[in-house]
Amino acid sequence: MSLLRPVLRRCHTNLRIRHLRGLATAAEPAANHNHQHQATNNFVKVVEVGPRDGLQNEKKIIPLTTKIELIERLSKTGLTDIEAGSFVSPKWVPQMADSNEILEYILKYPPNSLNPIAYSFLAPNSRGLDNAVSILRAHPTSYQTFSPQSTPYEPDESGIPNESAAEPTSNPPFIEMSVFAAATESFSEKNLNCNIATSLERFREVITGAKAHGLRVRAYISVVLGCPFEGYDVDPRKVAEIACDLMEMGADEIDLGDTTGMGTAPRTAALLNAMQAAGIRNEDITMHFHDTYGQALVNSAVSLEHGIRRFDASVGGLGGCPYSPGATGNVSTEDLVYFFESLGMETGVDLDTLCEVGEWINGEIGKGNDSSVGKALMAKRKLER
Numbered sequence: 001m002s003l004l005r006p007v008l009r010r011c012h013t014n015l016r017i018r019h020l021r022g023l024a025t026a027a028e029p030a031a032n033h034n035h036q037h038q039a040t041n042n043f044v045k046v047v048e049v050g051p052r053d054g055l056q057n058e059k060k061i062i063p064l065t066t067k068i069e070l071i072e073r074l075s076k077t078g079l080t081d082i083e084a085g086s087f088v089s090p091k092w093v094p095q096m097a098d099s100n101e102i103l104e105y106i107l108k109y110p111p112n113s114l115n116p117i118a119y120s121f122l123a124p125n126s127r128g129l130d131n132a133v134s135i136l137r138a139h140p141t142s143y144q145t146f147s148p149q150s151t152p153y154e155p156d157e158s159g160i161p162n163e164s165a166a167e168p169t170s171n172p173p174f175i176e177m178s179v180f181a182a183a184t185e186s187f188s189e190k191n192l193n194c195n196i197a198t199s200l201e202r203f204r205e206v207i208t209g210a211k212a213h214g215l216r217v218r219a220y221i222s223v224v225l226g227c228p229f230e231g232y233d234v235d236p237r238k239v240a241e242i243a244c245d246l247m248e249m250g251a252d253e254i255d256l257g258d259t260t261g262m263g264t265a266p267r268t269a270a271l272l273n274a275m276q277a278a279g280i281r282n283e284d285i286t287m288h289f290h291d292t293y294g295q296a297l298v299n300s301a302v303s304l305e306h307g308i309r310r311f312d313a314s315v316g317g318l319g320g321c322p323y324s325p326g327a328t329g330n331v332s333t334e335d336l337v338y339f340f341e342s343l344g345m346e347t348g349v350d351l352d353t354l355c356e357v358g359e360w361i362n363g364e365i366g367k368g369n370d371s372s373v374g375k376a377l378m379a380k381r382k383l384e385r
């Protein structure tokens with residue numbers, strides 16, 4: 001795929017996405033158009049990526065039991081979406097080599113939770129998907145399949161996940177697959193050992209295969225606001241084109257990764273405007289900020305203002321990407337939940353329990369807690385004792 005596609009091709013893509021997703025067209029009234037910028041409700045979905053993105057970069061192999069305990073603990077915080085592992089080459093990311101056992105555990109012993117949880121796993125190619133599917137096939141009645149008409153783990157009309165279930169119970173999980181493209185050729189080569197066009201062809205197979213098994217698909221695009229190899233100048237239109245390609249392939253969600261944390265408020269706004277111009281709906285977008293330059297909450301605020309209601313985060317600020325030198329962790333889940341709730345938004349997440357998880361996992365892997373809110377609330381709790 002060339003960097004600059006002919007304008008006609010882009011227009012065609014936009015129209016197709018609009019058609020597929022029932023979007024407003026340019027001919028529709030401005031009021032409809034503006035709707036994209038308004039909050040549809042007060043709920044913000046926070047997707048926990050700590051067990052995968054948070055741990056994948058750790059040099060010392062973390063015991064499987066610790067990873068499972070992390071997932072178990074997170075499941076009881078009110079989170080409804082947890083990225084649990086990665087079916088990638090163990091030669092490339094050794095820390096994720098036990099993801100098959102994690103998936104198997106989740107299917108056999110679904111962690112207790114207030115609401116059904118969607119657990120997602122990365123797959124860079126059909127091999128990764130096949131590995132995941134072979135485990136699913138061995139447990140055909142242990143998970144729920146996704147139908148675009150019914151998404152039980154989405155919040156109800158009030159915008160808040162089911163809080164009536166006072167005690168966490170065992171709910172059959174949803175399983176999702178994630179593909180991960182890059183916005184620059186250099187990052188694609190480093191992360192996937194192939195160019196963007198080849199990666200997209202592989203993702204087409206993964207997406208088609210996953211959908212055939214009733215699995216929802218998240219589609220990441222990395223380095224959307226800065227590349228460790230190509231710098232700040234990542235063209236938002238290029239990101240939007242890749243997003244359109246992935247949506248056309250059947251992806252259910254586009255996850256925009258600020259892998260390096262180089263994103264700034266104005267460039268976040270420009271990126272989201274480019275996505276809107278390309279016909280990608282806000283409800284199909286997730287933002288994934290790393291906090292390397294301390295801009296993650298500012299960029300989250302810009303995204304929220306634009307109308308985005310789905311954000312990735314990592315408990316205790318765990319994380320970094322093995323192919324993004326110097327990148328620190330994701331924005332911490334505790335900071336993001338505290339921030340959203342301070343704005344009067346609902347997340348359905350119990351902040352106190354979450355802070356305990358962040359403190360615990362950082363202790364387990366021998367790191368300092370990278371969540372400001374986590375540290376503050378844990379210190380406050382010690383004083384109050």
Ligand SMILES: CC(C)(COP(=O)([O-])OP(=O)([O-])OC[C@H]1O[C@@H](n2cnc3c(N)ncnc32)[C@H](O)[C@@H]1OP(=O)([O-])[O-])[C@@H](O)C(=O)NCCC(=O)NCCSC(=O)C[C@@](C)(O)CC(=O)[O-]
Pocket residue numbers: 053056086087088089090091092093122123124125127128129131180191192193220221222223257258259288321322323
């Ligand atoms: C894509 C490949 C496999 C290409 O890697 P390659 O070396 O070009 O592939 P290959 O087809 O030549 O295979 C090499 C070996 O890996 C095996 N292999 C091949 N595929 C698989 C698989 N799925 N599962 C298990 N094994 C696999 C394959 O069988 C072979 O084994 P050998 O014959 O040498 O024994 C490799 O580059 C890879 O695994 N990359 C993944 C890198 C990665 O996981 N990066 C981190 C995730 S992305 C991220 O963190 C960003 C994100 C998502 O968080 C968002 C953001 O912040 O931006």
